[in-house]
Amino acid sequence: MHLEDCRLLVTGGAGLVGSELTHQLVEHNDVVVVDDLSNGVHESVPETAEFVQGDLSKRETLEHVVTEDLDAVFHCAAADKYVNSDDPRAQFDANVGMTQSLLARMDEVDVDKIAFTSSSTVYGEAPRPTPEDYAPLEPISTYGAAKLAEESILSVYAHSHGFTVWNFRFANVVGPRFGAGVIPDFVEKLDENPEVLTILGNGRQAKSYMHVEECVEAIRYVLERASESSGPMHTYNLGTETTTSVDRIADIVSEEMVLDPHYEYTGGDRGWTGDIPKMRLSIEKLGALGWKPSLSSDDSVRRVAKALVNIRL
Incomplete structure (x- = not known):
């Protein structure tokens, strides 16, 4: 089309x-x-x-x-x-x-x-x-x-x-807009308390962003x-060919906010009922058409975290 x-x-x-x-x-x-x-x-x-x-x-x-x-x-x-x-x-x-x-x-x-x-x-x-x-x-x-x-x-x-x-x-x-999702959630939490960040699950959940x-x-x-x-x-x-853990997202957001908070965990292998702890999609079919993402999962997270931090300043 x-x-x-x-x-x-x-x-x-x-x-x-x-x-x-x-x-x-x-x-x-x-x-x-x-x-x-x-x-x-x-x-x-x-x-x-x-x-x-x-x-x-x-x-x-x-x-x-x-x-x-x-x-x-x-x-x-x-x-x-x-x-x-x-x-x-x-x-x-x-x-x-x-x-x-x-x-x-x-x-x-x-x-x-x-x-x-x-x-x-x-x-x-x-x-x-x-x-x-x-x-x-x-x-x-x-x-x-x-x-x-x-x-x-x-x-x-x-x-x-x-x-x-x-x-x-x-x-x-993910994108540069406040709302639901782990990146804006971490930014808002650290705004309220720069010293402690509560993370749902065990932080080892890893997905493609x-x-x-x-x-x-x-x-x-x-x-x-x-x-x-x-x-x-x-x-x-x-999707992307790489994944990012929740702990790594917390690190990236903390780095962009120039903070060094202590992480606390709610426990368990997932953030909520119905959450899938590990996710990475095959994008071979998309690649066969000739398109691949230029940003890794970590790159995507950092780009959004940087944008959200700048918005709040």
Whole structure:
């Protein structure tokens, strides 16, 4: 798909990935952003994009933003994995119901191209590096289960409704914005108490951290080069070839803040119920298309930590 002179819809376009995607698309395309701002920041949306504040679970919102003149939809909207964690049914219903409603509306107006931001959490605790064809998929969190259910619905529309779907399974995507996630959490904790940093789990959890700019560059690269003739459902892992431990993130944040705190641990091999302690995705399929990240996992973490520290000064 050639991403120029298109009319594109970005759901969740005020969020971390959605806003960066909008910034990269808006220069050569007409971009509409829809976001209910429950987990996004309006100021993150470029002024040259059309912004609609709305709830995609509402019929009137869908009818307003999903129109027959769209060339494609980038579906980034989600009830975040850190939101409503004490109410898993609500989180599952919100994500899966929203995606089903979006696809049904697209089908009504003959818009048949969609890129979906999925997650490494669909794999569960899988061998590393995890390839796209790993099976069985056994998520251990509500968020992962919801993402897998959404992928299944997308597969139905791809194979039975003539859609072309680009399905992206993300590693941990990080960017220069305060919000949920280990890097801003550590910055905020050290602001409150520069001498002691409480770390969830044992600090040895290690995952792949990918900078949001490179994540979006990879999405665009795949859409422009993955042949639609190879089938209706294109699934790609997006991540880095290296991982970073939670202890190392704490070290990097402390270094950027010029602090030397004592680390305290809550204990156990994971930060919370449903957390996957070790994660690294295979990106061989992405590499076969000709794209690799320029930043390592540590580089991505440091770049974000430096940005967040500068923002607070």
